[in-house]
Amino acid sequence: MTTELEDGPILTADDKPLSVALRKALFRQKMRALMLIAPLLLFVLITFVWPIIGMLFRSVDNSVVPETLPKTVAAMESWSPTGPTDTPPEAVYAAFAADMQVAADERTHTVVGGRLNYETPGIASKFRQLGREVKGWDLENDGPFKEKLIAEDEAWGELFIWETIKTYSGGYTTGYYASSVDRRLTSEGVVARDADEAIYLRLFWRTILMSLIITCMCALLGYPIAWMLSNTLDRYANLLLILVLLPFWTSLLVRTSAWKVLLQEQGVINSTLESIGIIDSPLPLMYNQFGTIVAMTHILLPFMILPMYSVMKTIPPSYLRAAKSLGANDITAFRRVYFPQSVPGIGAGAILTFILSIGYYITPEIVGGSTGIFISNRIAYNISSTLNWGLAAALGGMLLIMVMVLYWIYDRVVGIDNVKLG
């Protein structure tokens, strides 16, 4: 029972505002629903959210420097270079020698050296050498350490090492993110890297562009199939659906390798074309962007077809008939009536394919060569080869941010309510 006052909110029978009562009732419902998904929520938290938080943390974590070189960091606080030849005062050198002695005992001097080596290549070996020497030094009497260090290696008398240590002396750093967009932190702020070092922005751009191309290809190729699936008799549709799903039954690696067999220089396609005389020399079909696009379009196609199919399945054929009975020809009926209703399926499929492809790794790795690889291949490289996990995490973080921005743009342009999976 509701009563409407002259000018106030609608009240329930016991004089509480209706909106409050409704919210209360819905809250209880929501809590009960939440209980049901609690196990899943927990699982997702532990296996998904937590690793992501960990990764985002790693992308800014720089604690190794202040923890290994605490005295140096403290001593450096009051120093800032005034010119290209201005090296730190003796106090800094002394503190550094003390820190290094402790670090060498604990064998952490190579860790900090490795960390700084990501920023200024070559530093690691200096740290390693100094670590060996510094063990025998008497910190009380062997000073001044500035001369002693420079005698050890002239590099310690140059500005760049000290500048690097100072720039990366904080517990947190934006340096990895700077690297991930081809920038470098210096004492003068953020500067662009040299052209031969600048690879990530180009890779990001390529990843997005190729993912878009792959998504479009999937949509173009998948739409007619989804349409056919949803408009043939059930028994044919089931057979077709099995054919669409067939690739899922074979390992991804096998499918990608199959593409390799087809596309390589002496592969099926090239040798066939050559034998019937269409081409004289083999076409470069793989180890480039073409190979990646072809293989990934094939692999991601089912992810496009299935959402489109499930949406098209819900569009009754009577709509098309109605459009025709109203005087629309086949094309108009499709364009004005069927297509708009299938857009949510395309949207869902496109988001799915795009997000899958933007983080794809195996296929570009195998058929991509050097021009066809994605950012994720570079992330993997940083994780397994250079062991620069911070940079890998920052690249991953950038990817996450980019996907979110694209999602936001998509929501603006198409509207996320316009996406449905059936």
Next chain:
Amino acid sequence: MVTETSMTDSSAYVAFDGVQKSYDGKTLVVKDLNLKIEKGEFVTMLGPSGSGKTTCLMMLAGFETATHGQILLDGVSINNIPPHKRGIGMVFQNYALFPHMTVGENLSFPLEVRGMDKSTRQDKVQRALDMVRMGEFGSRRPAQLSGGQQQRIAVARALVFDAELVLMDEPLGALDKQLREEMQYEIKRIHENLGVTVVYVTHDQSEALTMSDRIAVFDDGRIQQLAGPSELYEKPETSFVAQFIGENNKFTGRVEELVGDVAHVSVGDTTIKALAVNCGGKGDLSQLSIRPERVTIGELGDNVVDAKVCELIYLGDHIRCRLDVLGNDEFVVKVPNASNQKVPEVGGETSISWSTQDCRALDHAEVAA
């Protein structure tokens, strides 16, 4: 059995001429359909589920092709004309309003594809909406309308482009009884105002009886009878029609002899005189059909038989008696609730009677429902 009317070809607006339809190449869903519909008529196709009504409508609209025979519209064969060029308005069973367009856009769609300019479109859309009393709803989405409102919009959309022929496939199937009756009246009113030709499909006989000029009763892919509502009810020509339209008492017997238009039919040991309509010749099996309201309690008519009263149901204006007559214990008589009317008692014996004219000797159908 098809009843040919006296219309000539030239006056027929829609004509099915020996149309057959098979979906699978094995069975005929529509068997030899002949039907002529005049301009401005309201013709209903009535029949049980699966009897081929929708199929006929779809062939007329152009969504199915006739396997054999011809369909003529205004004297021209339309077999090879695609649906969008036929200019036939259609109201679908589930309305088929485009969910991504507003009501106004739905109505303006057929005008747009005909290339009308914006002001004409707006004009016509508003007029069509007003016609179905939905003038205020142009900017809503179909999903925001009730079933009855959607139905009206579907009717308006089928009429907005001035179609002269409108097909409706069970348009009221999803509505509750009251709304249904309201909409029946509404559709009838629009039909009379606009003078359009309507082909209407339903399997609700009362709907067919109240709305139609003529009714084609379908069964098993054939038109069993094509006639006006009263003729259909009072003069059914086949046992199927007698059974399908209204309530009916039936006996199965054998024709003993034919005297003029009266057939003497033996049911068990009793011989009943009935109007010979469609009963074959001497020795054939025949089904006798008598309407419950044409039977009286007492010995008044030409045929008098004994009956045992099984059940009485009081219905206010009349009393419904279920009797056991000649071995048929589903025999129903409607006894009017009048002051001088003698009402029998349950379990008692009584005699009932009817006149020969009211008892029709029809074909004996093995599978009469």
